[in-house]
Amino acid sequence: MLELPRHHVIRESSHRVINPFTPEKLRQLGEALFLQPDWMILDLACGKGEMLCTWSATHGVGGHGVDISSDFIAAAMKRAVELGVENRVSFEHGNAEDYVSAEPVDLACCMGATWIGDGVPGTIEQLRKSLRPGGIMLVGHPYWLKPPPDQVAITACGAEQDSDWLALGDLIEQMQSLGCDVIEMMLADQDSWDRYVAAQWRNIRAFLDANPDDELAPFFREELTRSPLDHVRYQREYLGWGVFVLKDR
Numbered sequence: 001m002l003e004l005p006r007h008h009v010i011r012e013s014s015h016r017v018i019n020p021f022t023p024e025k026l027r028q029l030g031e032a033l034f035l036q037p038d039w040m041i042l043d044l045a046c047g048k049g050e051m052l053c054t055w056s057a058t059h060g061v062g063g064h065g066v067d068i069s070s071d072f073i074a075a076a077m078k079r080a081v082e083l084g085v086e087n088r089v090s091f092e093h094g095n096a097e098d099y100v101s102a103e104p105v106d107l108a109c110c111m112g113a114t115w116i117g118d119g120v121p122g123t124i125e126q127l128r129k130s131l132r133p134g135g136i137m138l139v140g141h142p143y144w145l146k147p148p149p150d151q152v153a154i155t156a157c158g159a160e161q162d163s164d165w166l167a168l169g170d171l172i173e174q175m176q177s178l179g180c181d182v183i184e185m186m187l188a189d190q191d192s193w194d195r196y197v198a199a200q201w202r203n204i205r206a207f208l209d210a211n212p213d214d215e216l217a218p219f220f221r222e223e224l225t226r227s228p229l230d231h232v233r234y235q236r237e238y239l240g241w242g243v244f245v246l247k248d249r
Contacts, residue, residue: 002095004069007216013203016079018047018072019112019140020188020196020241026051027058029186029243033136035059039106042066042130044096045113049076049089056085063107065091066099101130109138111243120171124178124246136183137246139175143168145240156230157239168240175246184245190236197231 012018017026030051037060043052046065053076055061067073073093080086097116101108108127110116117123120141127137142165148154154162166174172182188196204220204227211217 002068004067004072007219009069009071010207010216010220011200011203012047012072013207014199015196016048016050016075017196020193021111021186021243022192022195023050023054025186025188025192026054030055030059032184032186033107033245035061036106037061040064040103041107041109042099042101042105042127044099044108044110044126045116046072046076046091046096047111048072049079049091051109051111052076052089052091053079053083053085056080056088057083060088061107062088063105064089064101066094066096067091068093068095097126099130104132104135105130106132106135107138108135109140111138111140112241114139114141120174121178124175124180128248131248134247137180138243139246140241140243141171143171143240143242145238148234148238153234153238156234165239168242172244175244179249180246181249182244183247185242187240187242193231193236193239193241197227197235201228 017023035055039061041052041061041063043063043065046052046067049065052063052065065076070093073091076091080089108131110123110127114120114123117126120139123139144165144167148162159165175182201224204224208217208220
């Protein structure tokens with residue numbers, strides 16, 4: 001069975017939402033979707049299941065989440081019990097790249113892990129395989145706030161080349177070209193980005209303090225030196241992230 005590399009689990013150790021959304025933005029997104037109690041949701045690369053669990057607690061939806069991290073799945077199951085929704089939502093340690101729901105769902109989503117389809121087009125096709133006719137999709141993905149000036153900025157924003165991400169308008173146009181209407185969107189802002197990445201720095205430092213001789217210590221020491229600078233010099237200026245709500249035409 002595939003597993004998420006250990007450094008990812010450590011970096012995200014204090015997060016419930018494993019993307020640049022705050023719990024408040026996640027709540028606002030759920031309200032914007034007009035979720036109905038009889039809806040079923042499939043969440044591919046669900047992380048720690050915060051979206052499914054909180055939306056189930058608030059809106060009564062059911063659903064299933066799949067993730068390659070056994071640590072994240074364990075956290076998701078615990079969260080479901082904490083919120084009293086373990087009878088409505090379920091979680092599975094598995095590979096989201098080829099997962100298809102046994103029954104069509106009302107909402108299929110992939111929030112920030114479009115590697116499962118090798119990009120946005122493949123991810124949309126993967127979500128469609130589990131979607132009922134007339135259902136909706138959620139895709140979370142980065143975009144350029146403005147063109148990065150050089151390769152240093154591109155690398156600092158987590159891309160290999162500037163074509164890895166699109167400008168916001170070009171990203172929406174790409175989704176339209178794939179036969180989708182964009183019917184809603186919600187974008188991360190600078191504060192929600194700050195909260196996400198700064199918590200990663202704290203998690204890394206806590207790990208280094210507790211495990212100075214771990215094999216990952218040199219890797220994390222370099223990251224903790226570089227990452228805050230990359231964020232304030234480049235990511236805050238050039239990198240955006242948003243969730244786009246799609247419906248097939």
